[in-house]
Amino acid sequence: MAFDGALNSQGAGAGFILTSPSGDQFKHAIHLNFRATNNTAEYEGLLAGIRAAAALGVRRLIVKGDSELVANQVHKDYKCSSPELSKYLAEVRKLEKRFDGIEVRHVYRKDNIEPDDLAPRASRQEPLEPGTFLDVLTRPLVKEASGEDSPIALNNSSGATKAERAVADIETTDDWRNPLIKFIGSEELPEDDVEAEKITRKVKVYCMIGNDLYKKAPNGVLLKCVSSDDGGHLLLDIHEGICGSHAAGRILVGKAFRQGFFWPTALKDACDMVQGFEACQFHSKHTKLLAQALQTISLTWPFSCWGLDILGLFPRGQGGYRFLFVAIDKFTKWIEARPTGEIKADNVIKFIKGIFCRFGLPHRIITNNGSQFISADFQDYCTRLGVKICFASVSHPQSNGQVEKANGIVQQGIKTRVYDRLMSHDKKWVEEVPSVLWAVRTTPTTSNKETPFFLVYGSEAMLPTKLRHQSTQVQKYSDEDQEEQRNDDVNLLEEHRERVAVRAASYQQALHRYHEKRIRARTLSIGDYVLRRVQSQAGRNKLSPKWEGPYTITQVLRPGAFKIADGDGRELANSWNIDQLRKFYV
Incomplete structure (x- = not known):
């Protein structure tokens, strides 16, 4: 940057030229429409140029001027004793901090020709070269030491701007x-x-x-x-x-x-x-966006983890059955179902006992918070056998999503099998349960591409259509080779299950990516106040609030699952998912 100032009988002026490393120039002339000296005009040109460079984002600046006084005062070689010039010098010091590096050099007038021509033209308000900016200042760029010389002070009789x-x-x-x-x-x-x-x-x-x-x-x-x-x-x-x-x-x-x-x-x-x-x-709305990342269950081996639930209420069928116990193995997707007339703990124990006797003891069972599942008899029975019970969060069926999906599949199968437009066969639903289960067990699943029957027994089931239409498997059947082939199937079953475990992991990763697109992250910590979605519809009307509380977070069980306590400090028995909670701001 090069700058200069000028004072003559027609007025005062200043000018500066910014030159980029590539040679592009920015020329600016300033007419000073206030009382100024030659030195203040020089400082006006210097300050205007430095401010313009800072506004343009310049980080390193070399400044050239033919005023020996200004250059040496900035270099601290000369002491500034003038109160008026001290104001300018202080402003220069402040502007220096906005650069990574700035250097002010004194040059001879012959080496400062362009600014030396720009400043006198600005003082006399003569025409300038095309592309040169012209500005008119009615007051100095800094406060003057004496208020009487300031145009602002002259126009303000009270002495305040x-x-x-x-x-x-x-x-x-x-x-x-x-x-x-x-x-x-x-x-x-x-x-x-x-x-x-x-x-x-x-x-x-x-x-x-x-x-x-x-x-x-x-x-x-x-x-x-x-x-x-x-x-x-x-x-x-x-x-x-x-x-x-x-x-x-x-x-x-x-x-x-x-x-x-x-x-x-x-x-x-x-x-x-x-x-x-x-x-x-x-009265705030309940958001449907996910608050936490999807929590998946690692699938390691068949029958290590079962999901358990109850499906009903059905029309009273033969034997007085109105409900259906449903269980699904998380790995093979094998579904077990048994009709029952009453959903008592004793009936649940009988149901899972049949599963244990055929498939062995699992590591854990995931179920909801129904009274038959949280009863002491059911929990004592599982504890004696060393089976862990995991309870899903209240009003959050997604916590036990696979068994909820199995409920829908079984229910849809029963509906279609008992449907008759002319005559109701709803009460015969109990008779159709085995057929529905057979169809589900012999259908490949989306996640592992294999049928549950194959993953349990190592070979595909012999379906009635194969016998009726004499498939290749039926035609090539031989008693002599069957035992050897069956042994090979059993030996290869472990390899097939390992392959299915890899497919299941890949499928879960795809689910993670899908769910991440709909997440609006929310977090809760111990001690936070929260509201809970209203659970009971009794006594509610159009003006009733959607939330109740406030409650306090007392424990974080796992990501997205919490224990809460009411205003009196009494902890609620069940866990609650973050989808049923919202932070309360006091």
């Missing part, structure tokens, strides 16, 4: 408007370099009208700038005032802007206010 009067009207010392008002009124910047750069960038859309600060909206409307405290009162009035509708944060901010007010933290203030408003929390 317009900016000072506006700032004095603002009671809060840390009001966000103060730096903008000071810069507009007297071009005063904060000492912090980062804050100073922010102010210079933001001030373009602000203006002063009287003692009030206004912001120019994109549509050209002027918005009155208010303090954050006043904005909070304004939002509260819009939210719950006589015309309030308890709207969401973004809607509140839009209304405030359309009424002609602005402050920079409006959206955050509105969201915080709505977030902590009790009525809005108890």
Whole structure:
């Protein structure tokens, strides 16, 4: 950068030229429409050039000027004894911090020809070369040491600038408007370099009208700038005032802007206010987006983990059966089902005892919080055998999703088999259960591409259609080779199961990727206040809240599952999933 200043009988002027490493030039001439000396004109050119370089993002700058006094004062070779020039020198020191490196060099006038021509032309307001910018300053770039020489002071009989009067009207010392008002009124910047750069960038859309600060909206409307405290009162009035509708944060901010007010933290203030408003929390909508990543169960070996549930209520069938116990092995997808008349703990024990006797003891059983499953008899029976019981979260069937899926498959199969448009056969549903189970067990699953029958016994089942239509397997059947082939099937079964385990893991990874697209992460910690979705529909009406509480998180069982306590500190017996909870803001 090269700069220069000039003073003559027609006035004062300054100029600077910014030259990039590639040779591109930016020329700027400045006419000084105030009382100035030759030295102050030199400093005006220096400050204007440095500020322009900083605004353009220049990090390293070499400055050349033919003023020996200015160069040596900046280099600290000369002592600055003039109060007027000390103001300029202090401003140079502040601007130096905005560069990684800056050097001011003194050059002879013959080596500073272009700026030396630019400054006199600006002082005389003569025509400039095409592409040269011209600016007119009515006051110095820094506050002058003497108030009587300042044009601002001359126009202010009370001795205070317009900016000072506006700032004095603002009671809060840390009001966000103060730096903008000071810069507009007297071009005063904060000492912090980062804050100073922010102010210079933001001030373009602000203006002063009287003692009030206004912001120019994109549509050209002027918005009155208010303090954050006043904005909070304004939002509260819009939210719950006589015309309030308890709207969401973004809607509140839009209304405030359309009424002609602005402050920079409006959206955050509105969201915080709505977030902590009790009525809005108890009547808030339940989001369907996932709050946690999908929690999958590692599938290692057949019959190590079963899902258990009850399906019903069915029409009373033969034997008085109205319910159906359903269990599914997580690895092979083998489904077991047994009709029952009553859903008591004794009947559940009989059902799982039959499973244990045929397939062995599992590592764990996953079930819901039904009274028959949480009963002492059922838990004691499993504990004696060393079988672990895992309870799904309340009102969250996804925690035991595979058995819920099995319920739907069995129910759909029964529905279609008993359907008759002319005559109801609903009471014969018990007779159709074995056929439905047979169909499910001989159908390949999506996750492992094999039938449950094959993964359990090592070969595919002989279906009636094969016998009826004489398939190749039936035609080639030989008693002599059958025993040997069967032994080979059993020996190869372990390899097939290992392959299925790999397929299942790949399928679970695909599920993870699918679910991650719908996650809006929410986290809860011990001690957080939460609301719980209303569980009972008794006594509810259109105006009833959707949430109840507040409760307190007392324990984190696993990701997304929590133990909670009521207001009296009594812990609820069951675990609750995060989908049934929302954070409560006091």
